[in-house]
Amino acid sequence: MKHLTPPDILLQASGLHKSYPGGAKVLGGIDLDLHRGERLALIGANGSGKSTLLKCLLGLHDLSGGAVTSFGERFERAPSRAQRTRIRQKTGFVFQQHCLVRRRTVLCNVLHGLLGDPGSWRGFSHMTARADWRVRAMAALDDVGLADKAGARADALSGGQQQRVAIARALVRGPELILADEPVASLDPAAGRSVMELFSGLCLKRGITMVFTSHNMAHLADYADRVVALRGGRVLFDKPAAAVADDDLERTFA
Amino acid sequence: MTRPVPPRLNRLSPLSFVVTVAALAVLIASMTQVAPTPDQLVQGAPRFVNLMDRMTPPNLDPAFLWRIAARIVETFQIALVGAAFGVLLSIPIGWLAARGVSPIGPFHVVAKALVSLARTIPDLVWALIFVATVGLGAVAGTLTITMDTIGFCGRFFAEAIEDADKEPQQALEAIGASKLSVALGAIWPDALPSMINSSLFALEKAVRSSVVLGLVGAGGIGQELKVAFDLFQYQNACTIILVIFIIVLGMEFVTDRLRARLQ
Ligand SMILES: Nc1ncnc2c1ncn2[C@@H]1O[C@H](COP(=O)(O)OP(=O)(O)O)[C@@H](O)[C@H]1O
Ligand SMILES: [Mg+2]
Numbered sequence: 001m002k003h004l005t006p007p008d009i010l011l012q013a014s015g016l017h018k019s020y021p022g023g024a025k026v027l028g029g030i031d032l033d034l035h036r037g038e039r040l041a042l043i044g045a046n047g048s049g050k051s052t053l054l055k056c057l058l059g060l061h062d063l064s065g066g067a068v069t070s071f072g073e074r075f076e077r078a079p080s081r082a083q084r085t086r087i088r089q090k091t092g093f094v095f096q097q098h099c100l101v102r103r104r105t106v107l108c109n110v111l112h113g114l115l116g117d118p119g120s121w122r123g124f125s126h127m128t129a130r131a132d133w134r135v136r137a138m139a140a141l142d143d144v145g146l147a148d149k150a151g152a153r154a155d156a157l158s159g160g161q162q163q164r165v166a167i168a169r170a171l172v173r174g175p176e177l178i179l180a181d182e183p184v185a186s187l188d189p190a191a192g193r194s195v196m197e198l199f200s201g202l203c204l205k206r207g208i209t210m211v212f213t214s215h216n217m218a219h220l221a222d223y224a225d226r227v228v229a230l231r232g233g234r235v236l237f238d239k240p241a242a243a244v245a246d247d248d249l250e251r252t253f254a
Numbered sequence: 255m256t257r258p259v260p261p262r263l264n265r266l267s268p269l270s271f272v273v274t275v276a277a278l279a280v281l282i283a284s285m286t287q288v289a290p291t292p293d294q295l296v297q298g299a300p301r302f303v304n305l306m307d308r309m310t311p312p313n314l315d316p317a318f319l320w321r322i323a324a325r326i327v328e329t330f331q332i333a334l335v336g337a338a339f340g341v342l343l344s345i346p347i348g349w350l351a352a353r354g355v356s357p358i359g360p361f362h363v364v365a366k367a368l369v370s371l372a373r374t375i376p377d378l379v380w381a382l383i384f385v386a387t388v389g390l391g392a393v394a395g396t397l398t399i400t401m402d403t404i405g406f407c408g409r410f411f412a413e414a415i416e417d418a419d420k421e422p423q424q425a426l427e428a429i430g431a432s433k434l435s436v437a438l439g440a441i442w443p444d445a446l447p448s449m450i451n452s453s454l455f456a457l458e459k460a461v462r463s464s465v466v467l468g469l470v471g472a473g474g475i476g477q478e479l480k481v482a483f484d485l486f487q488y489q490n491a492c493t494i495i496l497v498i499f500i501i502v503l504g505m506e507f508v509t510d511r512l513r514a515r516l517q
Contacts, residue, residue: 093425095424095425097421099425101422101444104439112426112429112440115429115431117430
């Protein structure tokens with residue numbers, strides 16, 4: 001079902017509630033608009049529901065209440081199969097760590113980014129994948145500066161390089177939106193900065209909308225346009241990154 | 255020092271005491287029924303020496319050796335083909351039986367139960383079943399090894415699949431990949447080394463069982479062994495036992511080497 005949202009709003013959550021089965025309420029009414037081309041940082045203490053929110057927005061978890069509209073597809077509870085396919089076609093996801101297939105090559109892992117299309121199982125390995133997919137995967141690897149590592153096993157790479165491969169895997173499908181859940185939390189500060197620099201730069205250059213969660217407050221000013229803080233299952237504040245003050249952060253993590 | 259050193263022996267709880275005494279009683283009662291009496295040992299020893307004497311020297315007549323050689327080839331064929339079928343069938347069966355991954359969801363327990371059944375029935379019993387269904391000979395042996403291998407590999411393949419890294423699987427699911435794509439893309443590469451390891455053990459096991467299958471008529475070298483004992487041709491039996499010893503040892507050597515290379 002198409003829903004009327006202003007054209008520059010890519011993603012909208014209204015009154016989003018989420019409780020896990022048998023668990024307490026994690027999200028208790030989240031309202032959020034995400035504008036096209038924006039870089040949004042999601043912050044909050046551990047367990048405040050950042051990962052849960054990202055997964056709900058993508059339709060990976062069923063909602064317990066409220067609705068989400070992504071790319072004009074409105075759903076309550078869960079997206080339909082067709083909606084899910086359309087939403088995921090335009091959305092990339094980057095996880096925190098260990099999300100690559102260790103024993104496969106870097107190229108193979110990037111190709112996996114194309115496995116979402118129906119009937120695409122041939123992309124499971126670079127040996128069986130379609131020729132044009134291999135070319136696209138190589139181009140994505142080039143974008144993150146790892147074309148020379150295409151044949152290396154994923155677990156032979158450093159943590160920072162692995163996260164860059166994960167970013168290439170998200171980019172290969174040509175998404176309009178990338179959700180990144182603590183993409184650099186497992187890296188040392190220097191490697192974290194260089195990965196964020198690359199990630200943010202690629203998103204800016206291609207007009208990809210970017211949502212990331214982070215524990216590093218220095219990243220907010222440098223890589224986000226807007227900051228949304230979660231606390232107690234609600235939005236604590238939602239303001240331009242430049243306007244975030246120290247006591248905002250104190251309230252968030254207190 | 256504020257606390258005394260704990261005693262070397264903890265006092266038995268009443269329950270452990272009762273269980274220990276009961277277990278000892280069962281053991282002693284059983285020994286009186288099935289353990290050899292000193293008499294039997296004294297009488298058996300010279301007979302054993304006598305048998306050893308009649309077994310040596312082993313029969314090394316070329317005509318006999320050729321016959322044995324043909325049986326050995328058959329034994330290997332049974333082991334190899336049976337294990338290969340078993341390993342191949344265990345791949346889908348292991349997938350069906352793997353908790354949390356199985357495409358049939360909660361019914362994975364049914365697949366697991368069938369694998370347990372294949373495993374708990376001893377190979378000689380499977381051999382009797384297949385001799386009764388497909389007749390005497392090597393085919394019954396091959397089917398036996400296949401069932402045996404499914405019982406073994408089906409279980410370990412399922413465990414390897416269950417133990418595969420979860421994060422890459424979730425990453426592919428988030429992209430919208432199908433169950434088949436997740437299985438091929440993320441689970442298969444992670445489970446493969448452990449599956450190859452199990453397959454090599456299965457092959458070793460298959461060679462060991464295939465040498466005795468002939469005792470119940472399911473083909474292979476065991477058939478010659480049974481004939482030799484039935485006809486009191488103890489020198490033939492000796493040759494066969496030596497050959498079996500060499501085969502099993504050789505097989506273990508080869509699979510050990512292969513496994514070491516895989517590490
Ligand atoms: N799959 C799940 N099942 C049950 N509870 C969960 C699950 N995932 C997260 N939770 C719970 O939801 C809360 C929020 O978790 P999460 O969204 O991971 O927070 P964050 O990413 O901000 O650290 C936590 O209390 C966590 O224990
Ligand atoms: Mg989290």
